[in-house]
Amino acid sequence: MAEKVFAAVATGAKQTELQEFKMPALTPEEGILRVEIVGVCGTDVSYYSKNHEPRILGHHVVGYIESIGEVASKKWGVSKGDRVAMEEYIPCGQCESCRTGVYRSCRFTDPRAGGIRYGTIPVSLAPSLWGGFSQYMYLHPNTVLHKMAKHVPAVEAALTLPLANGFEWICMEGNVKPGKVVAIHGPGQQGLACGLAAKAAGAEVIMVGRSSSLRRLELARELGMDHIINISTENLLFRVHEITAGKLVDVVLDVTSGGTAPVTSSLEITKKGGTVLLGAYKYQSIPDFNSDVIIKNTLTVKGVRGHSYQSVKMAVEFIESGQFPLSKLNSHNYSLDQVDLALRTAGGEGELSPLLVTVSPGFLG
Ligand SMILES: [Zn+2]
Ligand SMILES: [Zn+2]
Structure with a gap:
C-alpha cells in the first residue's frame, strides 16, 4: 500500500x-x-x-x-x-x-x-x-x-447519493406510486435524479425549468420524463391543467436554488389532498405568504433532507439494474x-x- x-x-x-x-x-x-x-x-x-x-x-x-x-x-x-x-x-x-x-x-x-x-x-x-x-x-x-x-460505470455509481435522495423524497416521503403525477421544479442533477426515482416508481413526471436550463429540460426528456414545462415561455398553471386534464398534480417537489417563487407556485399546481415537498433552502422568507391555500386544499407540506439506509439501497439496486x-x-x-x-x-x-x-x-x- x-x-x-x-x-x-x-x-x-x-x-x-x-x-x-x-x-x-x-x-x-x-x-x-x-x-x-x-x-x-x-x-x-x-x-x-x-x-x-x-x-x-x-x-x-x-x-x-x-x-x-x-x-x-x-x-x-x-x-x-x-x-x-x-x-x-x-x-x-x-x-x-x-x-x-x-x-x-x-x-x-x-x-x-x-x-x-x-x-x-x-x-x-x-x-x-x-x-x-x-x-x-x-x-x-x-x-x-x-x-x-x-x-x-463509475460515472453512474457516482449518482448513488442524489438518487438515494430521490427515492427517499419521492417514494418514501411523497409516497409516489404507479398512476401518480409528479412535478419537479429544477432540472439539475438532484431534480433529474428525483425524476428518475419517480419514473422508477411508475409515476408520470413533469419537469419544470427555465430557458436557462433548456439543455437540462431536453435531457429530462431523453431520460424518460413525460412532460417538460419551460416557465420562461409557458404558463405553469395553464400547462399543468392541460397535461392533467384539470386534475393537477399529486406531488410536487422544489429543488431550485434561489428565489421563493417555485414554493408559491407549487401550492397552486397541487391537487386537493396532495403533497408539496420542499428540498432546497432559500435563506429568505416568502413575501406575502398566504397559508390559506394549504388548508383550503388540505395539502401536506413537507421539508425533505438526506437519505436513509433503505433509500441508498434502492439507489444502488436501481443503478445496478x-x-x-x-x-x-x-x-x-x-x-x-x-x-x-x-x-x-x-x-x-x-x-x-x-x-x-x-x-x-x-x-x-
Ligand atoms: Zn451531497
Ligand atoms: Zn446517533
Missing part, C-alpha cells in the same frame, strides 16, 4: 491545493478506501466558496476497500478489494435517531451541530483524510457503506489536480453546462 496520499485541500475561499499526507495506521475497527470517483455536490460548492479551516471536500464517494481491520470487515460485511458507495454520515449508532433508523438526524453527524461528516471535517482532526478529493480516504468505525457491483441511460447525466470528469476547476464548474463559474461533475482522484493530470 502507498505510504503517501495526495489530496486536494480547500484552504480558503475558492482555493484548493494539493497536499501530501501520511497513510494512517489502522485499528481493527477502521479501514482505508481507494477513491475511484467523487460526484461534486452543491454542498461542496458552498463550502468551497467560503473561508474556513482547511479540509478535504467531496462526499459522494465510490471506491475500493484498500485495507480493512478484522472487526470492521465483520461489521460492515465487506473485504479488501470490494467496491463500495459510501454515505456521508458518520452516525453515533446509539442515540434515539440512530436507534429508530433516521441516523441522518443524529446530532453527532451534523456539522452544523459540531458533529462530523465526510467532506466537512478539517484536516486538523486526525487522520485528516475525511474527504473524497483524495487518493485514499480514512474509514471511521461508524462508516455506512453499500456494496456496488463492479460492472457499473441499468434500466435508465444514467451516463447521459455525466457532463465533466476531472483529475485530482483539477479539483478547483471541478468545483468552479459545478458552481457555474468554470466550464459550460455542468450537470454531473465528477473527480477521479486516481489520475493526477
